[in-house]
Amino acid sequence: HLVVADLKELPVGGSTLSLFTNDKGGIEDDTIITQQQDSLYVVSNAGCADKDFAHLNKHAKIFQDQGADVEVRKIEDHSLIALQGPSAQKALEQLAGIDLAQMAFMTGQTVDIAGVPCHVARSGYTGEDGFELSIPTGEVVGITARLLENPEVKLAGLGARDSLRLEAGLCLYGSDIDATTTPMEANLVWTIGKRRRAEGGFIGADVILPQLAAKGGERRRIGLIVEGAPARAHAKVLSADGEEIGEITSGVPSPSLGKNVAMAYVRKGFNKRGTPLKVQVRNRIQEATVVKMPFVAANYHKI
Amino acid sequence: MLSVLRTARVRFAPAARRMAFRSFVTKYTESHEWVRIDGDTATIGVTDYAQNALGDVVYVEVPEANTEVEAEDVVGIVESVKSTSDIYSPLSGTIIEGNANVVANTKLVNKSPEADGWLFKIKFSDKEQLDALLDATKYKQLIEDGH
Numbered sequence: 001h002l003v004v005a006d007l008k009e010l011p012v013g014g015s016t017l018s019l020f021t022n023d024k025g026g027i028e029d030d031t032i033i034t035q036q037q038d039s040l041y042v043v044s045n046a047g048c049a050d051k052d053f054a055h056l057n058k059h060a061k062i063f064q065d066q067g068a069d070v071e072v073r074k075i076e077d078h079s080l081i082a083l084q085g086p087s088a089q090k091a092l093e094q095l096a097g098i099d100l101a102q103m104a105f106m107t108g109q110t111v112d113i114a115g116v117p118c119h120v121a122r123s124g125y126t127g128e129d130g131f132e133l134s135i136p137t138g139e140v141v142g143i144t145a146r147l148l149e150n151p152e153v154k155l156a157g158l159g160a161r162d163s164l165r166l167e168a169g170l171c172l173y174g175s176d177i178d179a180t181t182t183p184m185e186a187n188l189v190w191t192i193g194k195r196r197r198a199e200g201g202f203i204g205a206d207v208i209l210p211q212l213a214a215k216g217g218e219r220r221r222i223g224l225i226v227e228g229a230p231a232r233a234h235a236k237v238l239s240a241d242g243e244e245i246g247e248i249t250s251g252v253p254s255p256s257l258g259k260n261v262a263m264a265y266v267r268k269g270f271n272k273r274g275t276p277l278k279v280q281v282r283n284r285i286q287e288a289t290v291v292k293m294p295f296v297a298a299n300y301h302k303i
Numbered sequence: 304m305l306s307v308l309r310t311a312r313v314r315f316a317p318a319a320r321r322m323a324f325r326s327f328v329t330k331y332t333e334s335h336e337w338v339r340i341d342g343d344t345a346t347i348g349v350t351d352y353a354q355n356a357l358g359d360v361v362y363v364e365v366p367e368a369n370t371e372v373e374a375e376d377v378v379g380i381v382e383s384v385k386s387t388s389d390i391y392s393p394l395s396g397t398i399i400e401g402n403a404n405v406v407a408n409t410k411l412v413n414k415s416p417e418a419d420g421w422l423f424k425i426k427f428s429d430k431e432q433l434d435a436l437l438d439a440t441k442y443k444q445l446i447e448d449g450h
Contacts, residue, residue, distance in 0.1 A: 230382060253362075
């Protein structure tokens with residue numbers, strides 16, 4: 001009811017990206033949900049924690065009042081670290097003592113790391129192979145230090161994270177998607193399960209499904225390559241004729257491409273791949289081109 | 304005797320001075336620029352401390368030759384992956400040259416901030432403005448104090 005995913009289809013151990021929607025058809029948060037034996041393991045954005053938890057609790061109560069057996073439990077005693085990159089499997093295996101080659105991307109399971117049982121998800125926000133480790137809080141610093149003993153493992157900050165996720169074409173909630181952007185506008189229709197498109201039954205379906213059918217929505221999220229100085233969030237996007245048609249939502253100089261990459265929303269009709277546009281950076285008008293995302297191809301683990 | 308004395312007179316310093324090195328004075332600003340002064344011109348760039356704080360430089364704008372500037376005017380930009388910094392002229396005067404090399408090859412700012420990564424040269428008009436600049440010791444103090 002709260003998300004657009006088809007959770008019936010999700011096998012135990014399987015994970016999926018989904019969206020919490022609101023009654024205007026907008027997006028309240030994005031989340032990765034993993035099916036566990038008797039529960040759903042839900043990871044969403046820390047910045048939306050209070051909002052999401054209140055939302056889950058509110059609707060759980062409604063279902064409970066109708067006789068359903070449902071409970072929401074916040075995990076307060078674990079901490080998350082992300083280990084990402086082509087060598088992540090090798091690095092984690094050293095502490096896990098098991099072979100992880102057969103662990104598929106977008107699955108989650110309990111794994112002992114340095115003897116400590118942790119929830120390990122093979123997923124991430126970088127476009128590369130990697131693991132998101134939920135570790136008992138008392139152990140997280142020790143395990144991080146052990147991982148860092150491996151010379152191939154380094155700490156990375158938010159700047160690195162932002163350039164990786166943007167190169168991979170992944171949205172940042174609050175910047176590229178928010179309560180006003182619909183899945184159609186955000187180009188995230190793929191997150192809506194096939195069964196859900198037919199049946200609905202989620203908040204905002206009465207806005208989202210007709211919009212899907214009519215290819216509606218006023219704007220579209222696009223990828224841009226921008227010449228000149230890097231375009232950053234809130235820079236204006238103009239048509240080739242100089243008419244203001246949209247705005248950048250995220251932008252960074254791509255370390256992998258040596259070019260400026262950006263996400264933007266533009267008026268529907270200006271979103272086709274190859275469309276030449278302009279971007280205003282400070283007092284300069286710079287050339288830009290619409291490109292398909294990801295900017296850098298993903299390198300996920302394949303079994 | 305007189306003629307002998309005349310020819311025996313030693314020619315002094317001027318020749319020796321002409322062979323000595325030209326001396327540059329380098330001063331600094333609180334916004335982490337270095338200012339290398341040579342007569343009435345100065346070459347200006349950002350310090351090693353600045354390039355380290357900025358990270359990889361991806362975009363540079365420098366002023367055009369013959370532009371008149373006042374001290375504290377913004378004359379250029381140095382932008383890195385994570386942030387943009389305005390470049391201020393510490394002196395009033397006329398721009399002689401902006402470094403086109405650095406615009407084409409922005410990594411020069413990181414690799415050689417205090418030499419090949421220079422940003423612009425200016426013919427300054429007010430020598431007294433030099434007194435307001437920091438000497439090497441004061442600049443070192445500034446960065447050690449963590450500014």
